[in-house]
Amino acid sequence: MIRHVVMFQFHDDVTAEQIAEFGAGLSAMVPQVPGIVAYEHGPDLGVNPGNFDYVVTADFGSIDDYKIYRDHPVHRAVIERFTGPLVAGRSAVQFSLGD
């Protein structure tokens, strides 16, 4: 099993409504993409200063399943819709669970 993790920093002028739309877009995408074992996402809770603004963690049975998600047209459409208006910075890791 592998976990894909991606974090986003949003532009300063991004609104709570835009962030909610982004979250709804992610949730609507999940049932349309095969191979997703678990999918969690949400905005930073504001516990610590200096954090990024949003994170996705997604679990897959294999790297190949992750790549199906990565390259799936429904996923690419969500990226195209939200990345430009919202995302100022991004960091990502894919790693093996259970090490």
Next chain:
Amino acid sequence: MIRHVVMFQFHDDVTAEQIAEFGAGLSAMVPQVPGIVAYEHGPDLGVNPGNFDYVVTADFGSIDDYKIYRDHPVHRAVIERFTGPLVAGRSAVQFSLGD
């Protein structure tokens, strides 16, 4: 339930041995800190260019339990031991699971 996620970029001269020591340090820490529901960590698998180098995802029953971990002396000792020699960049988010 909340999930704490933190990603690290390592300095260019960090060795595979140092990364393995960091992972072992994290694994040894987990049973010494109360309130950790799940703890996953590992190096980036190299699937995508431009990724960060290492990630931790840790689940807690509450923000208060996360803060016990964040401030626990055994955790702080791991941070002190590895952050200086290894870590060039860091990004973090805490978020609610099941949104």
